[in-house]
Amino acid sequence: MSVRVAFASRSSRVGMALCAVGIVALAAAPFWGGRDDLALLSEVYAYVALASLWNLLAGYAGLVSVGQQAYVGLGAYILFAFAILAGISPLWAIPLAGIIAAGVAIPVAMLVFRLRGHYFAIGTWIVAEVFRLLAAQISVLGGGSGISLPAGLIIAIAPSRQLRDFIEYWIALALVVVILALILLLLRSRYGLALKAIRDSELAATCNGVDVMRTKFLVYIVTAAGTAMVGALIFLQRLRTSPDAAFSVNDWTAFVIFIAVIGGLGRIEGPIIGTVIFFVLRQTLADLGTFYLLMLGVVAILVMLTAPKGIWGLVVDRLGWQVFPLERRVVLDERSAARAPMAATDGR
């Protein structure tokens, strides 16, 4: 008996086809959208990426960090430091930000992993605050009031402002596509099996041979790297950084958690849906000022009460859909045998 195993299901084939069409349409956005559209879409991509990474961390590995702004800000400051102090192109500084953040995340993980539960969350937040205070001490990068990218470096990216907008837009799209693709590959790999097992039951995972601590550690490092690269890109587009903006708990953690939770934790599709909902709410309610934040709170409470597994969790429970081919499905022999006579008539 040979066992055939496939990842794709019918819904995931449709899903991947739609994704491909979507990516092509979005890649063409400079030709159908205005400058504002590109800026908005870039922001959407950044949030999809941040929320997907946070989902990997909290939704799969159970590491509820409220300090991921540490790595957004770190990425931003690495980019500005390389550009301003060493004259390195900001575009090259993005991957460098990822590598350095991974290096920084190792000792940070060794520190915060000593803490359990709520204390872990608080610990990550304190680390981010320390990072913010340290950034404010770097006087060559503007200290507490921040700094702008010098015009020369910006022009070096591309001579015209329009072309620069296009390039930055495409990088933003490429980054989110690459991050999602890597998350998908990770989840399909051996580590993905371990992560899903940890998500579902840490106790059973550890009793089935999964090294839970090691897996969590790796996930923490990987998400730190990804988060820093996204952070670098966000502040490249803003052309300016400051400690308060780059290490904002509100922008880079509170909104991200909102997105991941209403979209659905522990599902790769969740953060994408969540980001769409978040931006629809923001664009329609932004004029209402504080009332908008209140509405976000109301939506979060409603979703948590009616669909605790988020909106995508509801879809999965009701319809069993998966957009991304993640689940190993056994292709049963009986089925291929049943198909055989049809194949014979086809061949006639």
Added chain:
Amino acid sequence: MNVPILALDKISKRFGAIVVADRVDLALAEGESLGIIGPNGAGKTTLFGIMSGTVPPDSGRVLYAGRDITRMPPAQRCTMGIGRSFQIPLPFGGMSVFENLVVAAAFGAGQREHDAYERCMEILDQCGLADKANRSSRSLGLLDRKRLELARALATDPAVLLLDEVAGGLTEHECQALIELLRAVRRQGVSIIWIEHVVHALVASIDRLLVLHNGAFIAEGNPQAVIRSPQVAEIYMGIEADA
């Protein structure tokens, strides 16, 4: 006598005021099949926790093939050969039944994923879950969840198999099938400790029976003899109707 494959050496454990293990000694010989019975709350499941590494004992040692593993983490014990099922099933609910086994085979048995597929299906077949391989494990009923517990523990390719109440709720026919399956597992050289309230199933498949009461073994030996012993009758009346 050879070195036992698994042994407890003066293990003690208490939860607050309740003593669940009081200087417990136990030795499982290689290839042996051992049964444990005892009233609710006697401390049976806690002993499995101590053996598999999820519950740290207050004192005493756990030995695997003579090696002290008292401080070894559960995952390492599993890869080394201690496979365990949970009394209250803990399926990986967001994964299919098949994927549950792939996790156990990939990590517990240390197999490469692709090499594990065939064995996983074979085990599912033996445990009567083959037709549910692609089902979400969350959608399984309690009986199938218990079957999955057994299947997943087998997929870790254990040298010592710890089974915690896997027969409850089975029909007579299914119970026979389970006994047959465990006999086949034993023939492959696996040593077994089986906690079970369904005494007749237990007696049919073990070499030796231990009775745990208030955190200590109060009787031990030939299963038939132990069941009929006065100590057991004294502390342990409720479930005898079963045997």
